[in-house]
Amino acid sequence: MLIKSNASSVTVAEIEEIRSLFLRQAAGETAHDLNVIESVLAHAPIGQPDPVNFVARAYRFWGREAVVEHFREVFKGTWRFEPVEEEIRILPLGPDAAHIYAPTHITAGAPGKEAATFTFLVNEIAIRTAEGWRISAIVPVPAQ
Secondary structure (H helix, E strand, C coil): CCCCCCHHHCCHHHHHHHHHHHHHHHHHHHCCCHHHHHHHECCCCCCCCCCCEEECCCCEEECHHHHHHHHHHHCCCEEEEEECHHHCEEEEEECCEEEEEEEEEEEEECCCCCCEEEEEEEEEEEEEECCEEEEEEEEEEECC
16 A cells, blocks of 8 residues: 655754754653643644553553653652754654654662663654644653
8 A cells, every 4th residue: 555645744944843842851851840741742632532642661651641640750750861862863754743763861760769771762753733743652662
């Protein structure tokens, strides 16, 4: 089956906007700033299903509120999200969606426990919304 793509309708300026969105998310995570997390995640249009999800090997969160609550818990301990900026790739998937790929060092540790750093190949989907580009899906894949 041949899939017709309108990926070229995502402009170079929008690619930079998506990159900035992702870097804002990364800074917000490292700063443990839930307001930033809430600002980068997509909202569902009225009458539409919630487009936000976070799927990792160890867990799955469906819906914006579940993802925000996940970060609320993670932020109680050590959490740093540090993408390798020169390796970030933004790939348009169509006129209203783009794939973000970013090798990322994530340092995590429960409250009072020693933290460890791991490398993940973070994959995210950004979608065009009435508020601009926002994150819809987060899928970190361990690099090891």
